Amino acid sequence: EDQVTQSPEALRLQEGESSSLNCSYTVSGLRGLFWYRQDPGKGPEFLFTLYSAGEEKEKERLKATLTKKESFLHITAPKPEDSATYLCAVQAEGVRGSTLGRLYFGRGTQLTVWP
């Protein structure tokens, strides 16, 4: 059973067309929710960590928000260089047999921004 579900799987936007990516999770006792960006052939690049519902963080055109069941990554006026796969991961207390500090990742949303 997936702990983390990301949607949509793929998203195509025209440059300047704002949108949101979703990350829903089913774990209990959330200790942190993480967003990463991954370019082809590269390792994931850390973007944000959110720890509690209501928390928001921003970086350039990206803004991450968190509720008790999901997180959104809002992309405002995207540019072609924002094209990448965006990964969401959670760390939780409530996962049975969970290794200390383990993160559970979603499958990612592949974002393409065309000019």
Add this chain to the structure above:
Amino acid sequence: SAVISQKPSRDICQRGTSLTIQCQVDSQVTMMFWYRQQPGQSLTLIATANQGSEATYESGFVIDKFPISRPNLTFSTLTVSNMSPEDSSIYLCSVRYGGALTGELFFGEGSRLTVL
């Protein structure tokens, strides 16, 4: 943020052979993690490597298949043994600063293995 170097960045291997991936970090860390990223799948934790103790493996991964070394606080290796095409994947080394329960997780660039 951490500087994490992995070698090799990519390799093509024959079935039945073994390959060792190296991970070097620019500062001392207690815990290092090895993840696998298969096409279309989420990142999956293989094992946690602590310096001075045996690695801790996740369900579905065993030491005979993925032996890990952690000789010091800045270096680790992961060996993929007796490879089959199903082992074709990206293998990622990662470290976490700020303790096991807090702080950000940083990744290396990954090692892309193709097994023929």
